[in-house]
Amino acid sequence: MQIKINNQSFECQEEETILAVCKRNGIRIPTLCAHPDLLPSEGVCRMCLVETNQAKGLVSSCTQKICEGLEVRTETEKVNKARKINLELLWADHAGKCAFCEKNGRCELQNLAKEYGPDEFKFVPRRKELKPNDELDLLKDNWSHAVFDDANPCLARDSQYCVECRRCVRVCKNIQTVEAYGLNKRSSKTNVGTPYEMPLDCIFCGQCSVVCPTAAITEKDETHKFEEAVADPKKMVVVQFAPSVRFAFGEEFGQPPGTFWEGKLVASLKELGADKVFDTTFAADLTIVEEATELLLKIKSGKAPRPMFTSCCPSWILFIEKYFPEFIPDISTSKSPQQMLGALLKTYWAEKEKIHPENIFSVSVMPCISKKYEAQREEMKASGTRDVDLVLTVRELARLLRKKKIDPSQLKDQNFDPALGISTGAGILFGQSGGVMEAALRTAVEKISGKELGKLEFEVIRGDAEYRTAEIEIGSMKLKVAIVHEIRNARKLLEDLKAGRADYDFVEVMSCPNGCIGGGGMPQPTSPTARKARIQAIFTRDKNMPLRKSHENPAVKKIYKEFLGAPGSEKAEELLHTGYVNRKK
């Protein structure tokens, strides 16, 4: 089928929307509610209005399907006027304190305002247009239905910034199936919120904060804690950052998705005042060695009737604890890399460097909102105090750097501090869905077969399908594995297992789209293309690493020799493993 857009002909398929055709051909249409991850669109923001020859009025291009003989005009006077008025209406109900807003410069509403410039605010009364009393009433009325939430450990919500685009409601319902948010009340009092305005009690994946176009839902900003710690002369600030962070961090400073910025990240952290910078990837290698050992034990102990789940994703752990507690015994007891490194920092490293654990301030930079919660869990106190004192998301770190006027692109690359900073390609793979599985297989297959692997890439489990299964042959044994990302698929998998429709030996789950690389604390905007570029960068990095198997990491070998003994030993059990709690209500 052919349609005309702005007098140019374009080839397109049936059932496509006007917006999809425009996007593919590089014609920009502003959107606030439409999002590439959230299809089909709902058409609530009315920013994507276009003029067609089929309808008298304007139509929303994100919902309008194409038809034969359709002619679309995307930038006419009528269209621009409508967009401008709609924008003005959205602004009228928006807090609009841009200069102090966390999202300043990264807010989709602000960007649109810059583009369409509502030059006069007809819908916001000016001073002389109101009597003093009316003004106060208006303010009271506005405040009476504002909702805040900062009682949860991870996310901050402020409905005064909300434009009711419903992205968060949809991502929570359609992709994560948790349904923490609903659209409450009605008309001018409409609010996105939790039932009975209770503090958010979900799995804290933070996807709502990634898709939010304004500052209505953001990560809980904790950058001030970092500044305080750096200013405290007694504290030794030790920072670690996750594998996926280095592939996306550059986007906050104008680089294209997939820019590899490891050295720059270390340099900027040092510039901010960090005393030591370690690599979470090292702990990822450690996780693999522990997890592979656990898997081998499970397999050797006879035919394991139940699968083993990975435990790196705190949202996934919370999901099991809150909704499917019957699977708790099947989760690997290995801590996540963040917590392993945190525990080792305040025990092994502190002992070696003769520093009191209480004087270490351990910070981690994560792509994840949920890690904020994980670090606060009761069990995560191997050293007596909290193993990880502060978790910053990529967005928070970038905000801190901008505040301090540090431009990472101007800094010279620096290396990790060596003690806990050596890593392998296997650890790097942790950043994306399928990575933990592939890294674990590289170690497990070698350990089971006793032979060295020829080809390290497990192509059968790569790809970006959301529910992948494979059978890995190791000698005479067959290992059934499954990889899922996004909670809706994890739910499907658990229900499959429950009903006996499937059985697996090893299952990897990551809550966010495409794994950590699409995490809740990652730079905005997120889209399948951006995530693909980041994943490609991960694979390239893995290929270029001299060491690509976790158990060959010299630092890991050293730590077992000097401190932990062997994988699964008593000391490893104490520091690197954890337990889970039934939180079903």
Add this chain to the structure above:
Amino acid sequence: MNIQKILLRFGPKAENLLAALREIQKENGYIGEKESKQVAEYFGISEAQAYSAASFYDLLETGKPVKKIIRVCSGGVCVSERSLEIIRQVERMLHIELDNDAHPKYKLETMSCVGRCDRGPVMEIDGKIFEGVRVEMVGEILKDYI
């Protein structure tokens, strides 16, 4: 009657949700956290959805009402039929202010359209709806129902 019993009178289908909520409101006086949890479980929907529905309708209460609430429609048609004057009249007669919580017994609120635009302006006290209210009638209504 307990909530479970009320729920069992309805099939667990989406179209029965509003009817069930209304029945619960009638029995219980409001739809609180506990009730909405039961409703969500019975209809197989999330609590967020149950609360969204309950909070959408002005005639459903989501918290225990402590005062007698007088509502006057602020829909376009009712306003053009001078419902704002009725609001002023109620304010004058009961010495209260719209949306002000100060009075210990009464509260005056506006409500969204109840679909009786042809018989407006509409006001509501305690689930009882009055149609075609004129300013002169307000005194009578308040005397009878408060």
